[in-house]
Amino acid sequence: MAVLPISVIFLAFISIPYSIANPNSPNASPKPSPVASPKPSPRASPKPSPVASPKPSPLASPKPSPVASPKPSPLASPKPSPAASPNPRPLASPMPSAKPALRADYYKATCPDFEKIVREFVHQKQTQSPSTAAGALRVFMHDCFVDGCDGSVLISSNAFNVAERDSDINLSLPGDAFDVVIKIKNALEDACPGVVSCADILTASTRNLVVMAGGPRFNVSFGRKDGLVSQAARIPGNLPTNNMTMDEILKMFASKGFSIQEYVALMGAHTIGFAHCKEFSDRLFKFAPNQPTDPELNPKYAEALKAACKNHEQNITMTAFNDVMSPGKFDNSYFRGLPRGLGLLRVDNMLVKDPRTKPLVDQYASNEVKFFADFAAAMEKLSLLEVKTDPKDGNVRRRCDAFNDA
Numbered sequence: 001m002a003v004l005p006i007s008v009i010f011l012a013f014i015s016i017p018y019s020i021a022n023p024n025s026p027n028a029s030p031k032p033s034p035v036a037s038p039k040p041s042p043r044a045s046p047k048p049s050p051v052a053s054p055k056p057s058p059l060a061s062p063k064p065s066p067v068a069s070p071k072p073s074p075l076a077s078p079k080p081s082p083a084a085s086p087n088p089r090p091l092a093s094p095m096p097s098a099k100p101a102l103r104a105d106y107y108k109a110t111c112p113d114f115e116k117i118v119r120e121f122v123h124q125k126q127t128q129s130p131s132t133a134a135g136a137l138r139v140f141m142h143d144c145f146v147d148g149c150d151g152s153v154l155i156s157s158n159a160f161n162v163a164e165r166d167s168d169i170n171l172s173l174p175g176d177a178f179d180v181v182i183k184i185k186n187a188l189e190d191a192c193p194g195v196v197s198c199a200d201i202l203t204a205s206t207r208n209l210v211v212m213a214g215g216p217r218f219n220v221s222f223g224r225k226d227g228l229v230s231q232a233a234r235i236p237g238n239l240p241t242n243n244m245t246m247d248e249i250l251k252m253f254a255s256k257g258f259s260i261q262e263y264v265a266l267m268g269a270h271t272i273g274f275a276h277c278k279e280f281s282d283r284l285f286k287f288a289p290n291q292p293t294d295p296e297l298n299p300k301y302a303e304a305l306k307a308a309c310k311n312h313e314q315n316i317t318m319t320a321f322n323d324v325m326s327p328g329k330f331d332n333s334y335f336r337g338l339p340r341g342l343g344l345l346r347v348d349n350m351l352v353k354d355p356r357t358k359p360l361v362d363q364y365a366s367n368e369v370k371f372f373a374d375f376a377a378a379m380e381k382l383s384l385l386e387v388k389t390d391p392k393d394g395n396v397r398r399r400c401d402a403f404n405d406a
């Protein structure tokens with residue numbers, strides 16, 4: 001951890017969560033982490049926050065991925081979860097096999113500087129705004145879960161259409177993630193007009209940003225078309241929410257083709273980034289009639305959060321780090337914190353309570369290499385979710401926030 005935001009609230013008991021962390025762990029934060037910070041408007045560019053680790057992942061692969069298979073990754077388990085409905089949507093492959101396959105070198109001839117331009121802008125953006133990585137990772141997941149990885153989340157609403165981005169759950173998606181995609185798109189339209197899709201830009205940016213935050217490099221391939229539909233009404237039932245039961249969550253992930261193990265690995269994304277106080281304030285102030293605070297929250301951590309979020313109804317921008325032990329670093333400390341009551345969101349804490357997910361939490365907490373490998377495989381699979389490659393299903397947008405015919 002290096003420079004932390006000036007705006008961060010340093011609380012008197014800030015060392016509490018740190019003291020719970022294993023001081024011998026190489027992943028332990030070298031200095032106490034702040035619990036919460038006021039976050040500027042989600043669409044605005046937040047000021048610098050936890051500095052990302054430039055350390056490359058041990059799993060980082062300098063090689064581009066071989067030609068992508070439209071089949072699910074062999075590392076992924078297509079096994080239905082016990083929670084899956086008797087008649088779920090296809091578990092085997094969310095990617096129909098008749099479509100043209102994506103390719104790692106898709107832009108080699110048509111836009112040879114594609115990777116270089118992505119790399120340069122991502123590096124610049126993440127260095128200036130270290131919260132970009134977490135933002136892009138969430139934006140990417142929200143894009144892929146709603147009608148596939150097709151850049152539909154990037155579309156702005158207009159007088160005739162309320163786009164995905166304006167659904168309640170997406171209002172907190174951070175502006176920095178959109179900003180980096182738009183900057184890259186502008187540069188690519190100069191270099192090779194009308195060639196690179198916004199969906200591919202979001203995919204490549206997310207891959208690079210995760211590595212910049214210290215996480216594993218996952219293989220991605222390209223050739224996604226941008227979708228032709230973006231409707232806020234498509235969100236319910238396609239994105240998980242904080243108030244769902246574990247059965248509902250596992251069923252939703254199974255419906256997208258993800259096993260329980262892949263779900264837990266993907267939740268490791270909460271090792272970076274923020275959550276607004278309103279997302280967990282019920283655990284602090286309104287847990288039960290006779291017990292306002294969730295007893296499963298680490299008591300000292302809960303006190304710190306209560307102090308930080310006490311005015312959250314007046315100041316809706318207040319946030320806390322998802323992983324208080326090493327907020328800006330992509331590592332396995334999220335999983336190490338969960339059994340200690342440091343899971344911030346209800347869904348985080350549920351991972352250590354449910355017998356289907358707890359063994360995986362324990363495994364990832366004790367083995368970061370395994371977590372990185374499983375996370376990378378699950379992200380590769382996510383990047384292939386319901387991608388559109390047929391020109392009748394999509395196109396290459398001229399700008400990422402509007403359809404070509406708008």
Ligand code: HEM
Pocket residue numbers: 131133134135137138141172173174240241242243249266267269270272273274275276277279322345347
């Ligand atoms: C049950 C499943 C999940 C639920 C209910 C959930 C919910 C949430 C919520 C409520 C926030 C806080 C948003 C805010 O207040 O700004 C958040 C943040 C985040 N989520 Fe999830 N999430 C889930 C799974 C995932 C997955 C699978 C990924 C990625 C693979 C992911 C990546 C992130 C990231 C990176 C952040 C931090 C965003 C930022 O700092 O701007 N989440 N999530």
